[in-house]
Amino acid sequence: MDCSVSNAMPKPKTISVNGVVIPREAIAREVQNHPAAKPILAWQAAARALVVRELLLQESARLGIDAVPLSDPDGRRETDDEAAMRTLVEREVSTPDPDEAACRRFYAQNLQRFRSGDLYEAAHILIAAPRNDAEARTAARATADTILAAVKSDRAAFADLAANHSNCTTSASDGGYLGQITRGQTVAEFEAGLERMQPGEVAIVETRYGFHIVRLDRRAEGQTLPFEIVRERIADYLIASVEHRAIAQYVAILAGRADIAGISLAAADTPLVQ
Numbered sequence: 001m002d003c004s005v006s007n008a009m010p011k012p013k014t015i016s017v018n019g020v021v022i023p024r025e026a027i028a029r030e031v032q033n034h035p036a037a038k039p040i041l042a043w044q045a046a047a048r049a050l051v052v053r054e055l056l057l058q059e060s061a062r063l064g065i066d067a068v069p070l071s072d073p074d075g076r077r078e079t080d081d082e083a084a085m086r087t088l089v090e091r092e093v094s095t096p097d098p099d100e101a102a103c104r105r106f107y108a109q110n111l112q113r114f115r116s117g118d119l120y121e122a123a124h125i126l127i128a129a130p131r132n133d134a135e136a137r138t139a140a141r142a143t144a145d146t147i148l149a150a151v152k153s154d155r156a157a158f159a160d161l162a163a164n165h166s167n168c169t170t171s172a173s174d175g176g177y178l179g180q181i182t183r184g185q186t187v188a189e190f191e192a193g194l195e196r197m198q199p200g201e202v203a204i205v206e207t208r209y210g211f212h213i214v215r216l217d218r219r220a221e222g223q224t225l226p227f228e229i230v231r232e233r234i235a236d237y238l239i240a241s242v243e244h245r246a247i248a249q250y251v252a253i254l255a256g257r258a259d260i261a262g263i264s265l266a267a268a269d270t271p272l273v274q
Helices: 024-033 039-064 079-094 099-107 135-151 153-165 188-196 229-259
Strands: 015-017 021-024 119-128 177-181 201-206 210-220
Touching: 015 039, 015 201, 015 229, 021 024, 021 039, 024 039, 024 119, 039 229, 079 229, 099 188, 099 229, 119 135, 135 201, 135 210, 188 201
Parallel strands: none
Antiparallel strands: 015 021, 119 177, 119 210, 201 210
8 A cells, every 4th residue: 555645736626717717727827926835825826816817808708898908108018808807997896085084084093104213323343143053142242241341331442342343344444333224224133122222322232143232322213294294195005905895896796696616716815906
């Protein structure tokens, strides 16, 4: 008896929409657009995308939609099928633009989204050590402790210590000065260390790169952007969100009327609403 376990993907079922078969070769080509943890999940996502495409093309043909392909600013032109699907959605799916009240309500409920990040002005001395080398990390921490003690006894020595000991080639020659830093410009561990510090403080911050003796010179708190500045951004977000739901509902209606074999189609899986 063969007890070996095969890792091969099971043979997929034939998938069709109102009797029109979705070729397996087409699904195989579409898979590259749907990365997933497992091959079968990528295959299913690709198959659903092509089912939705077929649903829209069949509905466009049923309604006799005459679509004209458009070109983008770079000269890329829609295919006839892409034009047909776009025109169908534009004609059949209508969504209202958000009014002032809706935009202000979203702003009030999501103030944190519209807050500019804190601004830090800092300097550091990096004692580098590979994160997977425990012995090197221990030695680097000991060196960092020694340098921190030296800085605390003579703060004016920070620049010289940076020049002589820091493994950060971009800042060592400038006394360890990093300039002004905002969220996203450094690794998360370093940012977390800055957030814990107060201006004037010198402390050790551990990151994937090693140990940093950090001096925080200044910290400017982020500010909440006025509604008037972000109103257009909010409106665009709300429009996209409403369109997302409306297209999903429209595809669900088409799927409910269609004879789809070989796969189940969830409205949220449609490529037009991802």
